[in-house]
Amino acid sequence: MSADDQRYAPDSSYAWLRLVMSLVLGTVACVGTWSVVVVLPSVQQEFGTLRAGAALPYTCVMLGFGFGNIAMGRIADRFGIVVPIVAGALLLGSGYMLAGLAQSLWQFALIHLVLIGVGGGAGFAPLIADLSHWFRKHRGLAVVFGASGSYLAGVIWPQVITWGLQNHGWRATHIGIGVVALVVMLPLALFFRRRPSHEQMAADEAASAGARGDLGLSASQLQWLLAIAGFSCCVAMAMPQVHIVAYCGDLGYGVARGAEMLSLMLLLGIISRIGSGFVADRIGGVATLALGALMQGIALFLYLWFDGLTSLFIVTGIFGLFQGGIVPMYAVIIREYLPAKEAGVRIGIVMSATVLGMAFGGYVSGAIFDYFASYRVAFLNGLAWNLVNVVLVCWLMLRSRSRVAAAV
Structure with missing residues (x-):
């Protein structure tokens, strides 16, 4: 085995670094499943709807997230994980910026379905699948670490969004999340360019x-x-x-x-x-x-x-x-x-x-x-x-x- 093969072998130090980067990426990408819950009262008041109507964006983002996991996973199988990461960053960035400018509840919900939900799918199943290729002895541990990004997002993002609501309002907070998604995910995508060997x-x-x-x-x-x-x-x-x-x-x-x-x-x-x-x-x-x-x-x-x-x-x-x-x-x-x-x-x-x-x-x-x-x-x-x-x-x-x- 060459030095290059050893460096990028399963369970290598590079594989563990890839795991850490995946955890960061997943924490950012899975913001959509939590942000809509935190801003629900503000959205209800803004658009003058009942609680059931205000909950519609949550249903939409979960449906989009489910579809995104399948679509982004298929893209990752064919082209590698970089393409879903870049696509997810662009969808999330544009989605949150447009959500911050939405003028009606149906616009807000549709954005969560088509952009935020689908974009968030790039940070879950495709990342888990990618990590599984880089580990053998510790594959179970790597997979659960990769999947923990969605839970870590649930621990971190609600606190950040609550602060944003109190100090800047829900619209500015959504635009800020979109900027964070682009700034974090696009540069990180470059790290994931290497693919597992054919062997x-x-x-x-x-x-x-x-x-x-x-x-x-x-x-x-x-x-x-x-x-x-x-x-x-x-x-x-x-x-x-x-x-x-x-x-x-x-x-x-x-x-x-x-x-x-x-x-x-x-x-x-x-x-x-x-x-x-x-x-x-x-x-x-x-x-x-x-x-x-x-x-x-x-x-x-x-x-x-x-x-x-x-x-x-x-x-x-x-x-x-x-x-x-x-x-x-x-x-x-x-x-x-x-x-x-x-x-x-x-x-x-x-x-x-x-x-x-x-x-x-x-x-x-x-x-x-x-x-x-x-x-x-x-x-x-x-x-x-x-x-x-x-x-x-x-x-x-x-x-x-x-x-x-x-x-x-």
Whole structure:
């Protein structure tokens, strides 16, 4: 192996530097899924709409984000990660600037769908897929670090945007975010010009084909099984994530306590993601996903029994620690079993299924609350969807192990 090959080999110091740059990039690119939540009251007042109308841009940005993960992932598979990064920067930069100038709610929502949402997709699935090519021994850890950019964005950006709202207003804040996206993402794109070697990609293709053969499923069958599992787990996950603030308000603790719980959940979710990476590198992505899904179900079950302020903080912390590592495991499994050259689009499809699960879960939990005037049934609904995920993933894990044992 030449000196140049050693420098850019999997798990090299360059690979770890690429991971750090990906984390920075993902933190900036995923701003769209959080900014619209923070400015919702200001937008509602500005355009004189009801709360449901003000929430429309959130739905739009999530739909655009889901589509962006697939589209940007396919582009990354064909042309490399630089093209999606540049495209994402231009879409986000122009999107936020235009959002700051929007004169109506429908303009604001459309911009979030077509520009901000799609542009943000460049900072999630394509980055995760790209990182997976640069690691073998520590692939699980690298993938969860890459996926943590979206959570880190949720920790940092709301505070920055809140400051902007208080000092400059929501329009100037949006224009400022657009400038930041361009200034940070475009220069960083140059760092990602190097692509994995043909030899490395060929070795990964052979490894995934062998693992898929041991599993006894076609690539398409496994793809859709993971998509269904991802959708189910995120319907369950959405109940606390989307409704914890409203739940605390209904219990009389105030929305401020609920916001604190949400921040705690996301912060501990980052720790969970990193920890799951270490576990996945030792026992594999499928087993780690099964463990995470089971533990998420336990945390949801605890919500049924504890609703005191202190106990809710504890249960929410437990939920954050259990659920944070689940979504990245789908990417780890895809890299273990599906073709490496199609990693971008395949990870994008499954990540989009999880986004749709969050959107559906948030809506259906609210609808259940409206019908029963209680979140108890909504938590039970989340448990039911989580059970679907547990059954699918455990079946996949048992199938893998049984076929390997039979072969031996």
